[in-house]
Amino acid sequence: MTTQPVQFPRFIGAEIYRGSSYGGWHPLRVPRVSTVMDLSRALGWLPRDRFVVSPRAKPAALAAWHSPAYLQALVQAEADQRVTDETRDRHGLGTTSNPVFPEMYRRPATAAGGSILAGEMLADGGVVYSPAGGTHHGMPDRANGFCYLNDPVLAILSLRARGLRRVAYVDIDAHHPDGVEAAFARDPDVLMISVHEERRWPFTGALADAGGGQVFNLPVPRGFNDSEMRAALQSVILPAVAAFRPEAVVLQCGSDALEEDPLSRLALSNNAHWDAVAALRPLSPRYLVLGGGGYNPWSVGRCWTGVWGTLTGQEIPDRLPQDAEETLRAIAWTGNSRARNPSPLLFETLRDAPREGAVGAELRARIEVLEARVRAMARVWV
Numbered sequence: 001m002t003t004q005p006v007q008f009p010r011f012i013g014a015e016i017y018r019g020s021s022y023g024g025w026h027p028l029r030v031p032r033v034s035t036v037m038d039l040s041r042a043l044g045w046l047p048r049d050r051f052v053v054s055p056r057a058k059p060a061a062l063a064a065w066h067s068p069a070y071l072q073a074l075v076q077a078e079a080d081q082r083v084t085d086e087t088r089d090r091h092g093l094g095t096t097s098n099p100v101f102p103e104m105y106r107r108p109a110t111a112a113g114g115s116i117l118a119g120e121m122l123a124d125g126g127v128v129y130s131p132a133g134g135t136h137h138g139m140p141d142r143a144n145g146f147c148y149l150n151d152p153v154l155a156i157l158s159l160r161a162r163g164l165r166r167v168a169y170v171d172i173d174a175h176h177p178d179g180v181e182a183a184f185a186r187d188p189d190v191l192m193i194s195v196h197e198e199r200r201w202p203f204t205g206a207l208a209d210a211g212g213g214q215v216f217n218l219p220v221p222r223g224f225n226d227s228e229m230r231a232a233l234q235s236v237i238l239p240a241v242a243a244f245r246p247e248a249v250v251l252q253c254g255s256d257a258l259e260e261d262p263l264s265r266l267a268l269s270n271n272a273h274w275d276a277v278a279a280l281r282p283l284s285p286r287y288l289v290l291g292g293g294g295y296n297p298w299s300v301g302r303c304w305t306g307v308w309g310t311l312t313g314q315e316i317p318d319r320l321p322q323d324a325e326e327t328l329r330a331i332a333w334t335g336n337s338r339a340r341n342p343s344p345l346l347f348e349t350l351r352d353a354p355r356e357g358a359v360g361a362e363l364r365a366r367i368e369v370l371e372a373r374v375r376a377m378a379r380v381w382v
């Protein structure tokens with residue numbers, strides 16, 4: 001098989017994300033990927049030749065990691081629009097976090113199809129962005145934490161299927177990627193780094209959890225700011241990835257660690273995400289950037305549009321063009337205290353004001369623990 005190298009960054013998206021919803025009360029009732037597509041187009045950043053329509057993965061492809069029984073249950077639940085008690089208990093479908101909804105198989109299978117395709121597109125190098133990806137809680141046999149499938153795991157397996165071995169997985173979502181860790185915690189060829197809020201669901205990812213030695217977990221306290229993220233990036237994430245010398249980097253870029261997000265208590269600005277996206281780019285010939293969490297529709301749309309702007313070298317404008325502003329103002333978001341009286345800056349700008357601050361002593365101590373472990377592993381990776 002010959003694969004054309006990716007000449008310029010590609011954006012994988014699809015229309016299924018527009019209008020589909022987990023239900024009227026669920027945090028994922030809000031539009032996200034469609035906002036990124038609309039804002040990117042309004043800014044002139046997404047010409048047709050950069051956009052790739054995501055295929056929908058078939059169950060046989062998803063079975064690279066998920067169990068056939070689970071996949072059958074997921075397909076059946078979408079067809080029936082209800083589940084049996086046995087399916088709910090065994091596979092976590094039809095729960096409050098993973099409800100029955102009309103596209104409950106097709107939508108995650110499209111995100112997974114994008115991640116599998118990304119692995120193929122990156123065989124010879126390049127940059128791919130799939131903001132619908134990043135569903136890092138999915139388990140082989142069950143839905144978990146709003147995730148029905150685990151597309152980051154499928155992306156890494158897709159890269160592996162192209163003959164690549166060493167993959168670095170970096171996750172800056174507010175939640176620990178328990179599903180991805182379940183897949184690769186003991187795999188010496190998958191470096192895993194996660195920065196996530198301490199004492200928050202799924203309550204995994206302790207500082208001391210090192211997997212096979214190549215797992216680095218940094219739990220961070222509430223109020224985690226841009227200066228603290230920069231310290232984590234410079235002292236742990238970048239040195240670890242550089243020393244590991246991966247053939248590919250997969251970045252899960254969940255935006256629920258942003259100040260305005262309703263599901264975490266972290267306080268980053270979107271500058272922190274864009275800095276991480278830019279800093280990881282030179283460390284590998286292949287770079288896949290995924291989305292993830294993010295439940296404030298305005299801040300997630302702005303953050304992930306800026307991720308695409310960063311990957312494609314765009315100048316971030318001080319003020320959004322009118323059709324971009326209208327895209328943001330047209331999003332209805334109710335039922336949440338953070339939806340009341342939103343700042344006009346959420347509609348008029350893309351870049352947040354930086355949220356710098358002191359680097360807390362406890363956090364600094366944790367970073368030093370991981371720095372020492374990175375230095376020790378760097379000698380193993382030589």
Ligand SMILES: [Zn+2]
Nearest residue numbers: 173174175293
């Ligand atoms: Zn999250």
